[in-house]
Amino acid sequence: MLRQNLIGRPRTRNQAYYFILLFLFLFSAFRLNVGCDWSGYLNQWNIQENSSIIIDLNRTEFFWWSSISLLQYLNFPYPWLNVFAALIFFLGIHRIAIRQIDPLGFLILLYPILIINMPMSGIRQGVAIGIMCLAFNAFTDKKIIWFIFLTILATQFHQSAIIFIFLLPLIYGKYSKRRIAFALILALPGIYVILNESNAGQVVDRYLDTGIDAIGGVFRVGLLSLTGMVFIVLLAKKWERTFSQTYKITTIFSLIMLLLLFVIPFSSVIGDRLGYYLIPIQAMILAGIPFLQIQKYRVIYSVAPYLIIGLTFLTWTLISWHFQKCYIPYNTWIFGFPENNLFGL
Numbered sequence: 001m002l003r004q005n006l007i008g009r010p011r012t013r014n015q016a017y018y019f020i021l022l023f024l025f026l027f028s029a030f031r032l033n034v035g036c037d038w039s040g041y042l043n044q045w046n047i048q049e050n051s052s053i054i055i056d057l058n059r060t061e062f063f064w065w066s067s068i069s070l071l072q073y074l075n076f077p078y079p080w081l082n083v084f085a086a087l088i089f090f091l092g093i094h095r096i097a098i099r100q101i102d103p104l105g106f107l108i109l110l111y112p113i114l115i116i117n118m119p120m121s122g123i124r125q126g127v128a129i130g131i132m133c134l135a136f137n138a139f140t141d142k143k144i145i146w147f148i149f150l151t152i153l154a155t156q157f158h159q160s161a162i163i164f165i166f167l168l169p170l171i172y173g174k175y176s177k178r179r180i181a182f183a184l185i186l187a188l189p190g191i192y193v194i195l196n197e198s199n200a201g202q203v204v205d206r207y208l209d210t211g212i213d214a215i216g217g218v219f220r221v222g223l224l225s226l227t228g229m230v231f232i233v234l235l236a237k238k239w240e241r242t243f244s245q246t247y248k249i250t251t252i253f254s255l256i257m258l259l260l261l262f263v264i265p266f267s268s269v270i271g272d273r274l275g276y277y278l279i280p281i282q283a284m285i286l287a288g289i290p291f292l293q294i295q296k297y298r299v300i301y302s303v304a305p306y307l308i309i310g311l312t313f314l315t316w317t318l319i320s321w322h323f324q325k326c327y328i329p330y331n332t333w334i335f336g337f338p339e340n341n342l343f344g345l
Contacts, residue, residue, distance in 0.1 A: 003105050003306065007290075010102075017104040021094060024111065028119040029086035030334035032079065035121035036326035044068065045078045063156035064124055079333055085123035092130030095137055096280055101243075105287035109305060112313030113220055114279040121326065125276060128158035133280055135164065140249055144171050160273055170252060216322065217272025219312065221260045224275050227282045228257030235285070238292040246284065253281040 006013040048068040059065055071080055093110065097103040118126035135150035148168065154161035231239070231254040240247040257278055263271035286305035294301055317323050 003108055004303070006104070013102065013104045017097070017107060020104065020107060021090065021097075024107070024115060025086055025090045026334060027332075028090075028115060029083040030079075030332045031082065031120060032331040032333040032337075034327055034330055035123075036322070037121045037123065041081060041123060042078055045072075045081060048072065060159055061124070061156055063153070064127070064158075082119075082123055085127050086119040089119045089123075089126040089130035092133030093280065096133045096284065099137070099246075100284060100287055101291050102287045105290075106283050109283040109286050109309060110279065112309050112316075113223075114276060114283075116313075116327070118276060122276075125158040125160065125273070128154040128161045129277055129280070131157065132161055132164060132277055136249060136280070139167055139171055140246055142171050144168070147171065161277070163274065164277065167252070170248070216316065216320065217275070218264060221264055221271050221275050223309070223312065224257040224278055224282055225261050227285060228254035231285050232258070235289070235292060238294065239285075239288070242292050243288060250281060250285055253278055254285070257282070 002016065003013075006016065044065075045068055048065060049072060051065065051069060067084060068081060071084065093107070097106045100106045114129075118129055131150055131154040135147050135154065138144075138147040138150060148165070151161060151165055154164075231250065236247075236251060236254075239250060243250075257275075260271045260275055260278075263274070286309075289305065290298075290302040292301075
């Protein structure tokens with residue numbers, strides 16, 4: 001509603017963006033006992049208290065465990081781990097947002113799914129997504145070394161990010177069968193890591209072998225695939241004329257959004273986890289629609305993304321046991337910890 005009320009007022013819209021960005025950071029970072037992974041990361045925190053640099057070096061996602069060790073060394077309590085994760089996430093989101101013609105619309109479209117699920121729950125992947133947002137900017141700017149560095153850095157927080165190394169041969173030049181084949185070859189190690197490394201292997205054991213699916217993941221991937229289809233079929237040429245700099249990354253990611261449909265039959269969880277990385281590009285596309293040269297049904301194209309994602313969010317909050325269990329009631333420690341409740345237990 002705020003975004004619609006600020007149509008034709010870009011200056012006010014940009015001012016509102018910074019206010020809402022700060023609010024969402026504080027809302028996410030300083031939550032207390034909120035999010036399905038709160039106790040899980042508390043367990044990791046407790047495990048790390050008896051760890052050492054030698055043990056960390058033998059672990060995957062070295063920087064994640066080292067970040068916990070650093071906070072403990074500085075005598076920060078566990079909830080500061082959420083602040084650290086949210087800071088990296090929102091930094092990456094901000095760096096993409098300020099490149100958009102409508103940063104506020106971009107941020108609004110991220111909130112119902114990505115922000116609720118990552119910096120407010122799955123913070124380790126949230127850090128990786130924040131770093132990959134910087135890597136996506138490097139891809140757009142054709143900074144190949146910076147892209148490689150950031151992608152590898154992201155894998156040290158969440159190994160699933162390694163799959164995006166396949167973008168490497170697509171940074172320069174136009175598409176060709178040889179480049180696409182090379183990209184697919186580079187994607188294979190990422191797929192192998194996701195399916196066979198220790199943490200990812202647990203995903204296979206828990207979700208492929210037992211038949212437990214992330215039901216919400218089907219709908220989230222469905223929204224991504226719908227976005228990809230609309231972009232490829234209806235918006236691609238218009239996007240190239242208006243936003244030529246980001247045409248390559250939006251086209252590639254739209255194709256990936258469509259390909260996720262083929263992952264869902266095997267595991268909605270794995271498709272969902274990979275899909276979270278695509279949501280910033282999805283939001284980039286949806287927030288840019290009002291500024292494309294669309295003649296027919298312009299208002300419908302512009303308003304539909306907000307209505308569809310808003311309705312999805314409303315439905316989720318009202319009927320999902322997952323939401324009721326994980327996010328209600330919302331508590332914060334920004335005004336101080338409750339007595340004898342340092343870790344929200």
